[in-house]
Structures are given as structure tokens and as C-alpha cells.
Amino acid sequence: MSVAPWRSPLARALHRNRSLVYARYLQLATVRANNRPANRTVVFRGFLEDTNQLKFITDARSEKADQIEHQPWAEACWYFPNTREQFRITGCLTLVGSDNSDPDLDKARMITWQELSDAARLQFAWADPGKPRVQDPAAFNPPPPDATQPLANFCLLLLDPMQVDHLELKGEPQNRYLYSLDQQLQWYSQEINP
């Protein structure tokens, strides 16, 4: 695979905003079964090796797991405060759970689990997210899960971009570039009005 042309401005934005831990947070929009949008903050966890796919993690018990089965299209909106630029990344999501049968993705899921902090891993052992609050404190203080073998509800979430809209608010007046995949799955870019 070739590295997509939007990877370079995105890498630059990540570098220039590296002083802000939340520069790695972005908002991921999906569509619910009732055709209404959903939107939540997720943490960027790098690219899947040798691809242009963005890695996130999620819980199989979360609403977005169901939403993705119904409609895999998503749009991530990523705003970088220091450099005042926005990337809108449109693409398809793949949920890699415990029932996944692709050995490469299975390995990527395992490695992602192993790279998490203890605190991040622990959240997958908490009580069902979004359900009425369990008042027993033990529900949020479980024994630490195995650091090498992911819990069954742990999912690697991949976003495979088809279009990237990059807006630089700092330009004079502003700059905006649209990167798209053509029929031959080659990236091309065009400058558009901000």
C-alpha cells in the first residue's frame, strides 16, 4: 500500500499539537438504526500497520458497536487547537472483536490490548456502559484483567478513509483541500473554497 497524501499534513498537525494530550482526541459520528446521528469522542491510537486505517478501541457492549453493523460509514472530525486546523475523515468502520477470523486483525487487536494502560484495560471489566448505574462499588473496581489476553468485549475499531477534507483556518483567507479515492483506489487532491 502507499501512504495516502493526507497522512503528511495530519502527521504535521499531530506533531505541532503534541503538547496537548487531547490533540489525539477526535469526534466520531455514526448513524443509529433509527437514522439519527450519533457522535462521541474517541482516542486516536495510530495507524494499522502498512495501511491508512486509523485505530481506535471500543467496547462490544457500547451502542456504537450495534450502529456500525447497521451502517459502517462514519465521519471523524478532528480539530487541532494549536494550529487551528480541522480534518474531516469520511470512511468505513471495521469492528475487530473476539469473533474475528482474520489472523492479522486478530494479532492487531491483541497488540492494541497489550499496549493499553492498566487503567484503560480495567474499563473493559466495568459494568455495562450506558445501563442504569450499578451502585455496588465493586462493579467499577474489578480485578485487573489479563494484560496479554483481551477481554471478550474488547474491540479494535478501524476507520478506512475514503475522503479527507482538510481546513486550515490560519491561512489568508483560509486553505482547504479535499482528498478523495478515485475508481482505481488512487488518492487525488483538489483545492476547494473554505
Place this chain on the structure above:
Amino acid sequence: MSVAPWRSPLARALHRNRSLVYARYLQLATVRANNRPANRTVVFRGFLEDTNQLKFITDARSEKADQIEHQPWAEACWYFPNTREQFRITGCLTLVGSDNSDPDLDKARMITWQELSDAARLQFAWADPGKPRVQDPAAFNPPPPDATQPLANFCLLLLDPMQVDHLELKGEPQNRYLYSLDQQLQWYSQEINP
């Protein structure tokens, strides 16, 4: 109208994050005509007087104007970096354009225009957003529009919340509250698992 119960934690978050200009930026998700999500950063411009509706502005020429006609449901995701909390605000959008016939909304649109900075107003006189870049610099250097009378393509955009999901990451373990409108259009809240 009564002030919704989620207004108080939201006001507190705005106050505690007031050192960050971008704490007033949030991500607004809509659904496109092809049933795929769209997501972009918008600026919070306060509440419509005597309501719980959030005010934003947009250009009638932007894609979201079309999306809203097709599907008025939206979800805003608002992350506050200093306090590490997120509000997910689900509701219906109303686009208030030059053809609007409600005198109160017409007045609100006018006032919102008048309260904008000169630079913000100027953007509504720029070349068509999202179209191939106009190379003539004059397209982005138009004469300043009238500061009292909005340009025809200027829209006030209102989000009328039906549900608000508030997550506090700083809690031990974390706190999450779901505010919903019941059949009598009264707000009720429940504590849910993070």
C-alpha cells in the same frame, strides 16, 4: 419555559474552561441524503433567549443546510479539555434563513448577525464554500457586508435538545448522567454506567 437541568453542569463546564477559546467549539453530526454521517466543528453562540436551544451560524450554501432539510436530527459532541468532561447533545435542528417567516426567529437571526465580528461576517461574502478554489484573490477579499442587515445566505442554526449525555472522566471511577425529555416534555435525569 424552564431552564433544563443539564444547563447547570454545562454552564459550569463553560466557566471552568473559559481560558480556552476553543472550549466553545463543538462537533455537530448530521446525516447526509445518502444515509452516511457528516461531522464538523461549529462555534457555540449562546442560547436562544428564553429557550434551551443552542445557537450556531451557518451558510445556506454549505452542505449541512441541505442535510438538515433531509434529516433535522443531529448530535453535538462537546469535549471540555480542562475538566475532562463530554456532553453529547441529541436534538433537532432548525435553520433560520432569509426566507424565515417567524418574526421572533427573524429578529434572533438579525441580532446574531450584528453580534458577529467583521471577519466572521466577511466569510459569508466569500466564494461558494466547498466548490473548486476560486483563484482570484478578490473572491476572498470582498467589500465588507452591511453590519446590520444579514446577507441572504446567512443562517442562524438552532439545536433543540431532546437528550443530553454528560460524562465526567475525572470521577472515581467516572460519572455519567443521562437527561431526557419525557412525554410531557419535562426533563428527567438518571445516573448511568460510564
